[in-house]
Amino acid sequence: MMEINRFIKLLSVLMFVLSLCMKLNSVSAAEVRSVERERLSLLKFKHDLVDANGLLSYWGSEEDKIAQFNADGVLSSWGSEEDKKECCKWEGVSCSNGTGHVTSLNLVFHSLKAKLSPSLVDLQHLNYLNLRANDFGGSEIPRFIGSFKNLRYLTLMGSNFSGEVPCELGNLTNLNTLDLSYNNLRIKNFDCLYHLSSLSHLELNGVNLINQTSWLHHMTRFPLLEELHLIGCQLPNPVLSFDIFTNSSLSKLSSLFLPNNYLTSSSTFRWMFNISASLKFIDLTNNQLEGPIPDSFGELFFLEDLVLSYNKLRGGIPSSLHNLHTLEISSNELNGLLPDNTTFSSLSGLYLGNNKLNAFHTQCLGQPLVLRHLDLSNNQLKRLPEGIEKLSNLSSLGMSSNLLEDTITESHLSNFANLEDLDLSWNSDLTFNLSSDWIPPFQLNSLTLSHCHLGPHFPNWIQTQNTLRWLDSSFAGISDAMPNGLWNMSIDQLDLSHNNIRGKIPNLSSKSTGYFNIDLSYNNISGPIPSFLFHSEEIDLSKNMFSGSIFHLCTIPKGSMIYKLDLSDNQLAGELPNCWMNISGLIVLDLANNKFSGKIPLTLGTLDRLKVLHLRGNNFIGELPSTLRNCNGLRTLDVGGNKLTGIEKLPNLNDLDMSSNLLEDTITESYLSNFANLEYLDLSLNSDLTFNLRSDWIPPFQLRLLLLSNCHVGPHFPNWIQTQKTLVFLYISFAGISDAIPNWLWNMSSLSWLDLSHNNITEISRHSLDSAMLDANK
Known part of the structure; x- marks a missing residue:
């Protein structure tokens, strides 16, 4: 009997296990079928795309081309082939480790020309959807996005959607982040978004809210909101009511971005100091604020960064702002000093450019000196701020476009061991008096001394700047030979124009890279143009004494990105090379007033981006090449002062000069x-x-x-x-x-x-x- 009981119990256990396995198998099969639907949904989505990062031309029908685009583009990992069946391994797709369901679709910056296929509705487990910086052809945001009930993150920023924001987005009650910025959208009814109570990050930059005078009231309905971005929304002053302040639920709001709107001081400052005590960052750039800066900013105890640039604020800076880390009030009408009874010891960035300041002192900046960025450019300062040499932690100093009359000596600069960016340009009475063997304590990234008295000798200390990427010493009174060591530096942007620099540039055959921008115009540099300069993007060597031919243009690799080439007013000679197809990105070509001869080469017609062509004042013969008809973007053509005998029909021109020829x-x-x-x-x-x-x-x-x-x-x-x-x-x-x-x-x-x-x-x-x-x- 005991044996029978044991057998019955064992049989019961086996049946239970068998039943459990059957249920698990059933669930697993259902899950497999569900995941398979999601895979097919993604393939349908891909079918509706045109991948702009794929190849651009193929033989075959349009459908074949689109398929090939996708196959060779960023979605090449998506497919139905045997080695691509696992959609969780596709680029931009993430899945749950437990169930295998697609939980994330991230196709940011893929330049996809697309439409959102309704098949995506099958992705019901999505919690992350990022389609930023694609192109949806001006279509409306599809309403089915509101069915993704698990979605926590949604960004459609800069994806060419238009029309009204659909009310169905209000169904996404779990959404934490919503970014609809920089499309062509408008919100007609804020009430339909009322249920987005989980939002902590909202960006509606560029969304048209021009008539939404209740926009502030609607924002207070998002109690968990931490960041609010409403840049360029044409926001009007909000209609204020007592309940906005008494019932405000924005207790967590820490960052507020409201640039490029129509906000005025009388309205904005009234609600801002009451809406949230947690604000750390406020940006009100380019509004209609005027009058003095209110002391009430000091009541925002946690405020660290305040940006009020491009308004019409007057007066000085209130002492209540002494706890700030960054203060930007550029492009206003400030004419007052920092208060001398207050210490701004926390400031790391102070930006006061483009105001009406005629004096500035550093005493109020306090100890220890933590200031790293100081911008006083475009004011009315005649003297360097007293004690500026004590700001030893400065990383960037900008004092361009003032009325400075000082003489810069080593004592002004020797304490700036951390300096990376220095801009003292456009101070025509500012003089430099530095010894030829002085070695600075800093290593600069950028140095801008245009329109200062820097010469007559080329400053030797500049060659000690091993990290220098940007050098502008134009209009600086230099009448010296350029040191050869300058060409071995890592400079990307070089402007030494409008000096009296003489001598030749060495031909550094080992230098395989040039500059983004090089401007040596209006000097007396002679000799042939070294080939490494043609590896730059914008080249201006005009008004010099360069000689020889320019045939080494043909040594430039095909596809080189030269956008501007100005070699005018030199002594260059010989025929033009016939390899212009190597620099097909050229927009401006100026070879005027040289000694070039022969026929104008046919390959100039391959420059389909060319807008400006100057060949005046040479010895070209024959007719204009018929291939110039291919330059559909050509707007200015100047071939005056040559020996040309024939003309050509170039229909898109704005300016045509064929004077002084033999037509x-x-x-x-x-x-x-x-x-x-x-x-x-x-x-x-x-x-x-x-x-x-x-x-x-x-x-x-x-x-x-x-x-x-x-x-x-x-x-x-x-x-x-x-x-x-x-x-x-x-x-x-x-x-x-x-x-x-x-x-x-x-x-x-x-x-x-x-x-x-x-x-x-x-x-x-x-x-x-x-x-x-x-x-x-x-």
């Missing part, structure tokens, strides 16, 4: 009718150029300048000129006109300069046009 064409309506955007036209000093235009022809453009001197324009006065209502300059001398001046010419109200000299004009009606030149006529 032999006949200008007809069919040629000029191409220039719908033309504003400046100079075809003067081409004695074999003839105009044959109908008297009733109406041009498609509105010129401001027209120069046709020394061309065959006559015998009749060009009637089409009367259609140019914006014309300011009109020069048609030596043009073979033997006609009477029409009365409409004197009624052109915009015309300021007129030259009709050396024609055979038969009748002149004397009107008051002071600058008219009519001599040598009949």
